[in-house]
Amino acid sequence: MTAVGLGLPGFPPRAPDGVGFLRGTESFPEAAHHELANPQLRRNIAKATHTIREKRLRVTGELPDWQALRDTGSAVKVDTLNRLPELLEQFEAAVVARGGVVHWAADAIEADAIVTELVEATGSREVIKVKSMATQEIGLNEHLESVGIRAYETDLAELIVQLGHDKPSHILVPAIHRNRSEIREIFLNEMDGVDPNLDDDPQHLAAASRKFLRHKFMTVPVAVSGANFGIAETGTLGVVESEGNGRMCLTLPQTLITVMGIEKIIPRFADLEVFLQLLPRSSTGERMNPYTSMWTGVTPGDGPQNFHVVLLDNGRTAALADAIGRQALKCIRCSACLNVCPVYEQTGGHAYGSTYPGPIGAVLTPQLTGMTGKDDPNASLPFASSLCGACFDACPVEIDIPSLLIELRHQKVEHTGFGPEAAAMRAASIAMSSATRFALAQKAAGLGRLVAGKKGTISTLPPPLSGWTDARDIPAPPRQTFRQWWKSAEGRAAIAEARAEASS
Amino acid sequence: MRIALFATCIGDTLFPDASKSTALLLTRLGHDVVFPPGQTCCGQMHVNTGYQPDALPLVENYAENFGDGSIDAIVAPSGSCVGSVRHQHEIVARRYGTTALCGRVETVKAKTYELSELLVDVLGVTDVGAYFPHRVTYHPTCHSLRMLRVGEKPLRLLRAVREIDLAELPAADSCCGFGGTFAIKNAETSTAMLADKIRNVGDTGAEFCCAGDSSCLMHIGGGMTRLRMATRTIHLAEILASVESKVASGVTV
Numbered sequence: 001m002t003a004v005g006l007g008l009p010g011f012p013p014r015a016p017d018g019v020g021f022l023r024g025t026e027s028f029p030e031a032a033h034h035e036l037a038n039p040q041l042r043r044n045i046a047k048a049t050h051t052i053r054e055k056r057l058r059v060t061g062e063l064p065d066w067q068a069l070r071d072t073g074s075a076v077k078v079d080t081l082n083r084l085p086e087l088l089e090q091f092e093a094a095v096v097a098r099g100g101v102v103h104w105a106a107d108a109i110e111a112d113a114i115v116t117e118l119v120e121a122t123g124s125r126e127v128i129k130v131k132s133m134a135t136q137e138i139g140l141n142e143h144l145e146s147v148g149i150r151a152y153e154t155d156l157a158e159l160i161v162q163l164g165h166d167k168p169s170h171i172l173v174p175a176i177h178r179n180r181s182e183i184r185e186i187f188l189n190e191m192d193g194v195d196p197n198l199d200d201d202p203q204h205l206a207a208a209s210r211k212f213l214r215h216k217f218m219t220v221p222v223a224v225s226g227a228n229f230g231i232a233e234t235g236t237l238g239v240v241e242s243e244g245n246g247r248m249c250l251t252l253p254q255t256l257i258t259v260m261g262i263e264k265i266i267p268r269f270a271d272l273e274v275f276l277q278l279l280p281r282s283s284t285g286e287r288m289n290p291y292t293s294m295w296t297g298v299t300p301g302d303g304p305q306n307f308h309v310v311l312l313d314n315g316r317t318a319a320l321a322d323a324i325g326r327q328a329l330k331c332i333r334c335s336a337c338l339n340v341c342p343v344y345e346q347t348g349g350h351a352y353g354s355t356y357p358g359p360i361g362a363v364l365t366p367q368l369t370g371m372t373g374k375d376d377p378n379a380s381l382p383f384a385s386s387l388c389g390a391c392f393d394a395c396p397v398e399i400d401i402p403s404l405l406i407e408l409r410h411q412k413v414e415h416t417g418f419g420p421e422a423a424a425m426r427a428a429s430i431a432m433s434s435a436t437r438f439a440l441a442q443k444a445a446g447l448g449r450l451v452a453g454k455k456g457t458i459s460t461l462p463p464p465l466s467g468w469t470d471a472r473d474i475p476a477p478p479r480q481t482f483r484q485w486w487k488s489a490e491g492r493a494a495i496a497e498a499r500a501e502a503s504s
Numbered sequence: 505m506r507i508a509l510f511a512t513c514i515g516d517t518l519f520p521d522a523s524k525s526t527a528l529l530l531t532r533l534g535h536d537v538v539f540p541p542g543q544t545c546c547g548q549m550h551v552n553t554g555y556q557p558d559a560l561p562l563v564e565n566y567a568e569n570f571g572d573g574s575i576d577a578i579v580a581p582s583g584s585c586v587g588s589v590r591h592q593h594e595i596v597a598r599r600y601g602t603t604a605l606c607g608r609v610e611t612v613k614a615k616t617y618e619l620s621e622l623l624v625d626v627l628g629v630t631d632v633g634a635y636f637p638h639r640v641t642y643h644p645t646c647h648s649l650r651m652l653r654v655g656e657k658p659l660r661l662l663r664a665v666r667e668i669d670l671a672e673l674p675a676a677d678s679c680c681g682f683g684g685t686f687a688i689k690n691a692e693t694s695t696a697m698l699a700d701k702i703r704n705v706g707d708t709g710a711e712f713c714c715a716g717d718s719s720c721l722m723h724i725g726g727g728m729t730r731l732r733m734a735t736r737t738i739h740l741a742e743i744l745a746s747v748e749s750k751v752a753s754g755v756t757v
C-alpha cells in the first residue's frame with residue numbers, strides 16, 4: 001500500500017504536474033484510438049519490434065548462463081534499492097572526492113532550474129545532449145528553450161524526433177514510428193545547411209546528420225547527459241550507446257552536466273560485469289554495444305573541466321516507499337518489454353502519454369506521478385495490458401510486470417472505484433459466491449439465446465459491452481449448462497458408458 | 505484417482521462441451537470424476553480488474569468446495585483459471601482472509617491442475633487414444649504458456665491423436681488480445697491484436713483452432729464468425745475426448 005495519500009501533496013513528493021512529460025492529456029484508450037488509425041505508424045513499429053525481438057532471442061539464447069545473469073541482475077538491483085540512501089551518499093562522496101559537484105533535485109522543477117543555472121553560468125546559449133530519458137522526463141529541452149538556450153540532441157533518432165517537433169515513442173529507438181522518407185522530409189525542412197538534393201538513402205541521411213552534428217561537437221562548450229549507471233563505490237558514471245555521439249559530448253565540451261535518476265545507482269564497479277551483459281543483449285540484441293563511456297570526476301587537462309551530477313528524485317522516493325514501486329525501480333531501461341508487448345506493437349509509444357511507454361511505463365509512470373483521481377490519464381495505464389506476461393519473460397532484471405499491473409489496478413480501484421463498474425463487480429461477486437445464486441444468474445444468461453435467435457451468436461450488446469460486439473460475436477448460451485447436463489439422465493448415461501469403456 | 509472437475513464460470517455457462525469432454529475423457533481413462541456442486545468461479549476477473557475484496561468470497565468458495573480430503577486432484581479445462589488459483593488466491597487470502605483460509609488455499613492450490621498438466625505430469629499419459637481426422641492449429645494461451653509453463657504438453661497430447669493434421673501457428677505465442685476486461689476497456693487495441701491472431705490462424709488453412717482456454721477461444725471464435733471464416737474453434741479437451749465412434753463436432757450445442 002502506498003504511504004502517501006494519492007492526489008494530495010505529501011512527502012515524499014510525486015512528479016509535479018505541468019512540467020516534463022510524464023502525463024498525456026488523454027486516457028490510454030482515447031490516445032490508442034488515434035494511434036490505431038495510423039497504418040504507417042503501425043507497420044513501422046511492428047517491423048522494428050519484430051526485428052529487435054528476434055535478434056534479442058538469438059543473442060540471449062547463446063549465453064548458457066543467461067538465467068543466472070538475470071537472477072544476479074535482479075538481486076543486485078533489489079539490494080541497491082533496499083539501501084539506496086546509504087549508496088547515494090557513498091556515490092556523492094566519491095564524486096566530490098574526484099572534483100565533481102553533486103546537486104539533489106526533489107522534482108522536475110528543481111532539476112530544470114539547477115541545470116539552467118549551471119548552463120547560464122558558463123555563458124553559453126547552446127548545449128549538446130546525449131540521449132537521456134531523465135532529461136526527457138523533466139522536459140529539460142523545453143525548459144532551456146524558454147530561457148533562450150538551445151539544446152541539440154546528438155543521437156540520430158533523438159535528433160529526428162526533435163527536429164520533427166515530435167515526442168519519442170520508444171525508449172531505445174525514439175523515432176521507431178518514422179520511416180526514412182519521413183526523415184528526409186524532416187531534415188530538408190528543419191536542418192540548417194542541409195543539401196537540398198538529399199535523398200532518402202539511409203547512408204546519405206546519416207551523413208547529413210553527421211555533418212550537422214560535427215559542427216556542434218566542435219563549437220558548443222556545454223554538454224548534458226543522462227547515465228545508464230552510477231557506481232556508488234567509485235563515483236563513476238557510465239553511458240552505453242551505439243553511435244559515438246555520446247562519447248563526443250562526454251569528452252569535447254568544457255562543462256558536463258549529468259542528470260541521473262537516483263535508482264540508476266549500482267553498488268560496486270564489479271557489478272558492471274553483469275549489467276553490461278544484460279543491457280545490450282536485451283535492448284539492441286547486440287552482444288556488446290559499440291561505445292561504453294565511463295567517467296569519474298574531472299581529470300586536469302583532459303575532458304570536461306567542470307563536472308556536475310544532478311540526482312533526480314521526481315517521484316522515485318515515493319515509488320521506493322511502496323512494494324510495487326520498488327520493483328519497478330529495478331528497471332534498467334533496456335526496452336525489451338516494449339519490443340515483445342503486443343499492446344505496444346499495435347499502439348506505439350505515444351498512446352501511453354509518458355516518456356516511459358510500454359509495459360514498464362504502464363507501471364512506472366503512475367508510480368512517479370501518483371494516480372490523482374478517475375480522470376487522470378495515468379490511472380488508465382495499469383489497464384493498458386492484456387496481462388499476457390511476455391514482458392516478464394523478456395525483462396533482464398525479472399520485473400514481474402503483470403503482477404505489478406494487477407497491484408496497481410487494485411490501488412486505483414481502492415482510491416477511485418465507485419461507479420457502475422464497481423457495482424457490476426460487486427453484483428457478480430454476490431451472484432457467484434453461492435452456487436444457488438450462480439444457477440439463477442446462469443438462467444438469466446440463458447435468455448441470451450433469445451437475443452441470439454436462430455443464428456446462434458450475439459452481435460450487438462449495449463455499452464460498455466458494445467466494445468466487444470463492435471468486432472466480435474458472442475456465442476449464444478447453450479441449451480444446457482454443464483451442471484445441468486451433469487445432473488441430467490443424458491449426462492449420467494454418458495458417464496456410465498465411459499466408465500464401461502474404461503473397464504472393458 | 506478421484507478427480508474433481510472445476511468447470512469454471514464461463515465454461516459451465518457458455519462452453520459446457522469442454523467440461524463434458526474432460527469428464528468423459530478422464531472417466532474413460534479409469535478415473536473417478538466428481539463435480540462438487542457448490543463450485544462457481546475462481547475470481548480472476550475481480551482480481552485482474554482491481555476488485556480484490558470482491559474476489560474474497562469466490563476464493564473462499566473455491567477452497568471450501570474443493571477442500572475435501574478425499575479428492576486427489578482438481579482439474580480445470582482452463583489455463584487462466586488454474587493460473588488464478590495458483591497465483592492469485594494466496595494474495596487475496598493473505599490480504600483479506602483469515603489464517604485458516606490461507607492454509608486451505610495452500611492445500612487446494614497444490615492439487616489444482618490444468619488438463620494437459622494433469623494428463624502428462626500426474627497421470628503420465630500422452631496418448632489418450634483419441635481420433636480426430638482434421639487439420640488443426642494450436643494456440644498456446646498466454647496464461648498456460650507463461651503462468652503455468654505447460655510448455656509442449658498440449659502439443660505432445662495432440663501429436664498422439666490419430667489422423668490429426670497439425671499445422672503450426674505462426675507467431676503462436678502472441679496474445680490473442682482477450683485479457684478479460686481488457687477486451688472491453690481497450691476494445692480497439694484488443695481487436696487489433698485479434699486481427700493479427702486471426703490472420704495467422706487463417707494462414708494455416710486449419711479447419712479448427714484449438715486451445716486450452718475457452719475464454720481465449722471465445723475471443724478468437726467471436727472474431728472469426730464475424731468475419732465469416734470457415735475455421736472454427738475447439739477446446740483441447742474436445743479433441744482429446746474424440747474417439748473413432750464419436751468425433752467432436754466442434755459445434756457447441
Ligand code: SF4
Binds near residue numbers: 335336394397
Ligand atoms: S522493465 Fe525490464 S524489460 Fe522493460 S525496460 Fe525495464 S529492464 Fe527492460
